[in-house]
Amino acid sequence: QVQLVESGGGLVQAGGSLRLSCAASGRTFSSYVMGWFRQAPGKEREFVALVGWSGEGTYYADSVKGRFTITRDNAKNTVYLHMNSLKPDDTAVYYCAAPGRASTWSTELSEYDYWGQGTQVTVSS
Numbered sequence: 212q213v214q215l216v217e218s219g220g221g222l223v224q225a226g227g228s229l230r231l232s233c234a235a236s237g238r239t240f241s242s243y244v245m246g247w248f249r250q251a252p253g254k255e256r257e258f259v260a261l262v263g264w265s266g267e268g269t270y271y272a273d274s275v276k277g278r279f280t281i282t283r284d285n286a287k288n289t290v291y292l293h294m295n296s297l298k299p300d301d302t303a304v305y306y307c308a309a310p311g312r313a314s315t316w317s318t319e320l321s322e323y324d325y326w327g328q329g330t331q332v333t334v335s336s
Contacts, residue, residue: 233307
């Protein structure tokens, strides 16, 4: 059974930085793309970033491009989301997610079968 556990959320002022972590267990971590998504109050969950199997390939939502960086450490079975220049609009619960198929490279929520419990990020103005 795949388990994903996020950490690192918190309260930060606009312009500040946070690093989220997601520890994975239950299968060969390096065989799968990993993604970050977020859900703001009253809004649908949306794609933020994804990272390929070796960490060299990444893709970002336009809203975070240039401010957020996704990385992974396959030796530690962990994926990270480095968030800089945070804005109040970045306030949301952030989730890491993993697809069920090793061939998946997608920004679609429906392609991800495993989700963490989420970690709250609050950016004050």
